Amino acid sequence: MNKAAIIKAIKEKKSFLSIGLDTDITKIPKHLLSYDNPVLEFNKQIIDATADLCISYKINTAFYECNGLKGWESLIKTYQYLPKNTFSIADAKRGDIGNTSSMYAKAFFDESASEMSFDSVTVAPYMGKDSVSPFLAFKDKWVILLALTSNEGSHDFQRLKDHDAMLFEHVIKKSQEWATDENMMYVVGATRGEAFLEIRKHAPHHFLLVPGVGAQGGSLADVCKYGMTTDCGLIVNSSRAIIYASNGEDFAEAAREQALLVQQEMAAELQKIGIS
């Protein structure tokens, strides 16, 4: 899915919501445990209930990898169930020396090898250009590079100052030598408020993946106030607040209700930039 298609989906659905399928078997409703693959069943019902309200699904691979073979099966089958007109994110936070990164890229982008061909994968920038480039070698795929994350520990390294700029700013500036706003996005936590102003100085046109609304308490209004562009420029993710809205038999409808609330807030924000 290219940038124009993402913008088209935002306009059509009046939404820039990504739903995070951070599916934990200990948190899903008990009645699903009788299914052969409870995680897959949960994901399918969540997807069916929310697909018209979001433009993207983010699958955090940790929640699948921790379950070994069965987990990888759920990951692959969930990927295959995603509606084709949604932007798929493998939230795997990979990155290693070049030849190893090539294998990670193959794992998430090369359907003939892994049965999965996500639109994008999250990548850690710490190891630099040769660790990121193998992901960029895949045509029409995106790298979503960690820039300023939502967690407490983001202060440990990302905000260290060197030559008048913080590390996350160096990441954003330097990485633009390797990629464009057509194949790279940046992760910026929703809990970062006014920092979006700094980010936009360095990346005025890039899409940002913004996790941290909902369970982590980030403000959608602030994210939009400081981070939105004329094309929207944002994909805002919420995982737990939507998928675990209820752990009863009504879990899918409850997820839909939560997603609808976020989508309605997003529609109002989009109206401010003339998308209505």
Ligand SMILES: O=C(O)c1cc(=O)[nH]c(=O)n1[C@@H]1O[C@H](COP(=O)(O)O)[C@@H](O)[C@H]1O
């Ligand atoms: O890359 C991410 O997606 C990510 C970056 C970040 O800075 N903060 C962050 O929470 N995430 C992910 O976004 C999701 C947030 O989940 P909730 O807090 O449940 O909405 C999880 O999958 C996190 O791993």
